[in-house]
Amino acid sequence: MASKLAGSVVITGIAEASSDSQDSLETLVFRGARAALDEAGLDRSDLDGVVLAASDQTDGRAITSMLTSGPAGAYLNDEINVASSPGHALALGFMQILSGTHQRLLVSSWGKSSETVGSVQAAERLSADPFFERDGGLSAAAAAAFQAQQRRLNATDGDLAAARVAARNHGDVDEQAVLASAVVASPLRKLEVPPEIDGTFSILLERAGRDTPAVTLAGVGWCSDSGRIAERDLSALPHLQRAAEDAYQRAGIQSPTDEIGSWHLHDYTPDAEILAYGPLGLCAAAAANDLALSGATAFGGLLPVNPDGGSVRGEAPFGGPMAKVLAAVRQIRGTAANQVSDLDRALAHLTTGFAGQFQTVAIVERQQ
Template sequence: MTYKVQPGVVGCAIRPVITGQHRSLEEMMYDTVQLALNDAGLSIDDIDGIVVASNDQFDGRAISVMMASGPVGGVDRDILSTPSASEHAFVMGALRVASGQYRTQLIVSWSPTEASSLSEAQRLGADPYFHRALPLDELSAHALQAAALEAQVPGVRELAARIAAKNRHHGEQANPKTRPEAGTARWPLEPSMTSQPVTGAVALILASPEFIAERGIAQVAWLQGMGWATEAGFLGDRELGEASALKVASHQAYAAAGVKDPATAFDVVEITDATPYTELLAYEGLGLCDRAQWAEQVRAGTFQRGGALPVNPSGGVLTHNPVFCTGLIRIAEVANQIRGRAGDHQIDNVRCGVAHAASGFAMQYQSAVVFGREQGRAA
């Protein structure tokens, strides 16, 4: 790492789907934080600072972080908020620990479904002169991206269907008690290639090596590298059939981690698969597989659980889609794989993994995070 100290994830709480109406949004946040603290064997008194990520429109409140401070433990404690993406909260918290100014950080994000129309909430976040008039929401943007990719890569639709089936099968193994609903069709996307929004939440705890050593914490996912980049906001200024920002973000992460060959460096990968087309683009953007090899690798089962490089053993976004916090969930899933705490979808002997987080219209925000079991660089 190029930072002053190397952060490690010591606690996680992943709640990709929360059902029932018996708990308020504030209670849901509190429950999630307490689960993460219990997983780490810590109390809120051990936390130096908090970074939260939420969407005011989804929450149906103005300045949602003000409401969140109490349930997440922010009263009389340093707290920051980012409305751009859940994964950006992780980046902020990791940088705070890496700076040496904080020993611990709590990262929390949530995504309710109380808004009468999440599609309308997303439209209001779009460019007011062109995109709102379309009208544009995230699913429509993903559909435009899928159409662009179909125009560039013959036969990609069959591969997308295979990836969707893979992730749904993984999701059934990881969460046998909950079955995801098929999403909404937006040409060329079929319902099986998307998923309905659900209520969910996630929390992680980051700590410095000094703190980890003092507490004798054994199950640690060491942050070895991370990178992030942003595409142009206007879709007409972008090549939707490419993932240019992800290539920049992964290059940053791999340079910090010392990863030379990403196709062979990792034991597990979690990708923000809002659609199977976005997963294909992430294969390329992360350097896992060039598009010339997509067909061969997908048909060979390379990215299935039990394959050479398992991708989304959790089932990914196609299994459960808490829209705003899916990126942070991917980061937490890889951290749990490294820590050996992924439950029914744990992959054997995971030593290094990469998480891809994407948010916004057609993967506007891109991030890559590399974790390892050993402190230091991946290779």
């Protein structure tokens, strides 16, 4: 399909409204949508659709997209909510443009942990299998810890590699500080997991052809692994490999490390980032720990990963991973804080679910 897809879908506006704002959720979503439209030189009436990524229990209300669809621009307009992942919302927006049913649409995701009833982890615990796993207290934090434990047991200096990655993604702490921080869910330390923040993310997708600055959304791939966490090898991510293969094929990428200049990986733990190296093709899976220790993934290295920092600095629950796509777009535009030079393509990686059950890979590139 690469020939049909090539250059067909472009991103003309992005916006991120976050974190310490006292605004309501609907105001945050509105501000994000308005800013993305402004950037693209468009008005709400120019949209023919809105794709939302909404999580009821995270927001603490049923059918939470009812509240946010209007502020995102969906009044008397086409609206759909992809409730499984912000990556999936991007994927559906991509398909809506490719299918010809939509010309121009806004993808919006968010997480407002300050409004979550109880805690995000309490809500996450309710997504475990109700018969076998819920009583065991499985949560997103516990699943992430299981995964990190499994990776570190299989790696020499696995702790150090994780600390190095976390320090790089923080940008302003060193690995000793990471190693000295308190253990929050063994083996994960406080500086290895993202604090919850509030944020909304908006991406304006269009069919290519309008005379306006744009970044091409060249390919999106997504894939799921089992919901039975005990049946998964948490240190292998075959579904991420499938998602990446689909995204690369759609973007016409033959050699990922030669063609992708900036990697924006979902570091919900440093271990999750390191485990993604192999399936994404940065290196052989067995060499991932060494790659993390080598420094090649630092800003200025051969394979820059999260050059502008990672989720570990703070991530909005559920919708937050969309920040990876925005970071990748900024790199292609040349507006990133830590700008990678000579860049034509960037990769964004988003995960959702326990230990990354749902994986999405998106490729953005300079418009041809």
